[in-house]
Amino acid sequence: MASSAFHFSTSHRTLRSSSPVRRLHRTPSYASLISQAAALKTLVRSPDFRGVSVVGKKAGGIGWRRKASVAGAGMAAERGEGKKVNVFDSEEDLAVALAKYTADLADKFSKTRGSFTVVLSGGSLIKSLRKLVEPPYLDSVNWSTWHVFWVDERVVPKDHDDSNYKLAFDGFLSKVPILPGNVYSINDALPAEGAADDYEICVKHLVKSNVISVSESGLPKFDLMLLGMGPDGHVASLFPGHPLVNEKEKWVTFIKDSPKPPPERITFTFPVINSSAYVALVVVGAGKAGPVHAALGNGQNSDVLPVQMVSPAGELAWFLDKEAASKL
Numbered sequence: 224m225a226s227s228a229f230h231f232s233t234s235h236r237t238l239r240s241s242s243p244v245r246r247l248h249r250t251p252s253y254a255s256l257i258s259q260a261a262a263l264k265t266l267v268r269s270p271d272f273r274g275v276s277v278v279g280k281k282a283g284g285i286g287w288r289r290k291a292s293v294a295g296a297g298m299a300a301e302r303g304e305g306k307k308v309n310v311f312d313s314e315e316d317l318a319v320a321l322a323k324y325t326a327d328l329a330d331k332f333s334k335t336r337g338s339f340t341v342v343l344s345g346g347s348l349i350k351s352l353r354k355l356v357e358p359p360y361l362d363s364v365n366w367s368t369w370h371v372f373w374v375d376e377r378v379v380p381k382d383h384d385d386s387n388y389k390l391a392f393d394g395f396l397s398k399v400p401i402l403p404g405n406v407y408s409i410n411d412a413l414p415a416e417g418a419a420d421d422y423e424i425c426v427k428h429l430v431k432s433n434v435i436s437v438s439e440s441g442l443p444k445f446d447l448m449l450l451g452m453g454p455d456g457h458v459a460s461l462f463p464g465h466p467l468v469n470e471k472e473k474w475v476t477f478i479k480d481s482p483k484p485p486p487e488r489i490t491f492t493f494p495v496i497n498s499s500a501y502v503a504l505v506v507v508g509a510g511k512a513g514p515v516h517a518a519l520g521n522g523q524n525s526d527v528l529p530v531q532m533v534s535p536a537g538e539l540a541w542f543l544d545k546e547a548a549s550k551l
């Protein structure tokens with residue numbers, strides 16, 4: 224498997240040198256998407272650290288209890304129904320645990336459903352996924368069952384430095400043998416509105432063909448959503464104070480005035496994010512400690528940040544390094 228992964232990676236590079244990245248992973252008109260799809264030392268603490276050390280006691284009115292960590296290297300705190308908070312001494316430890324978490328879920332869904340639908344963010348998340356492309360996962364994961372999506376994308380060409388696709392391709396996808404036909408990047412030839420509609424149609428057809436599961440309310444139920452969070456508390460391209468955070472009808476929408484450049488983006492909406500079976504919120508660095516505290520601390524804040532609106536029907540697991548958790 225290692226050698227096939229290498230071969231795959233090499234062939235990608237060869238193609239890329241003679242053509243834009245879109246030759247590697249299709250720039251989907253959705254029709255092509257459908258046909259291809261058919262063919263186929265951990266210290267974990269609560270906001271109040273004393274709270275987690277006492278099984279069954281409440282910290283700030285929220286129940287916390289000891290729990291074996293997903294990394295198996297320490298303890299995790301569980302907050303409320305289906306919410307786990309994992310705090311790691313270092314980003315390196317976090318990356319190790321995130322790889323195991325993702326590989327375990329991939330295994331579970333691949334065995335039960337024959338496919339694994341995973342949604343990536345851009346930003347720092349991709350670096351934190353680096354352990355997945357190393358042994359043992361490079362060889363042990365059944366990459367052929369993976370279907371890869373983006374929770375948000377910037378409306379730029381795929382070979383642009385701002386492209387979340389390019390970031391994921393360079394740091395992750397080019398290093399593992401995921402089938403190019405199972406990588407659902409946006410159509411970068413379309414303007415923002417069209418790209419959002421095209422992506423939504425694509426997702427609808429993959430729901431119809433059972434590649435993506437469906438929730439009881441008819442929404443796409445991705446197996447795992449890997450979310451990052453910005454220093455302002457944004458997730459995906461859903462920014463604080465922007466009306467898009469309240470979008471209820473669309474599965475995929477667009478923004479042309481993103482406060483963080485580039486301004487034009489498409490994004491999954493909260494109904495889709497919150498229909499996921501599993502969501503991991505991966506947050507690293509002291510610059511993000513404020514919104515982490517807003518989301519997980521005991522205080523009240525009048526303005527609800529987008530990250531506080533992440534409340535999936537399934538399990539929510541936080542992966543924090545100790546700097547990001549420093550205000551808890």
Ligand SMILES: O=C1O[C@H](COP(=O)(O)O)[C@@H](O)[C@H](O)[C@H]1O
Pocket residue numbers: 343344345346347348375376377387450451452453454457458459460483
């Ligand atoms: O613009 C974006 O920002 C967020 C957070 O990025 P990070 O580098 O601060 O982790 C990211 O999750 C999102 O996908 C991206 O488009």
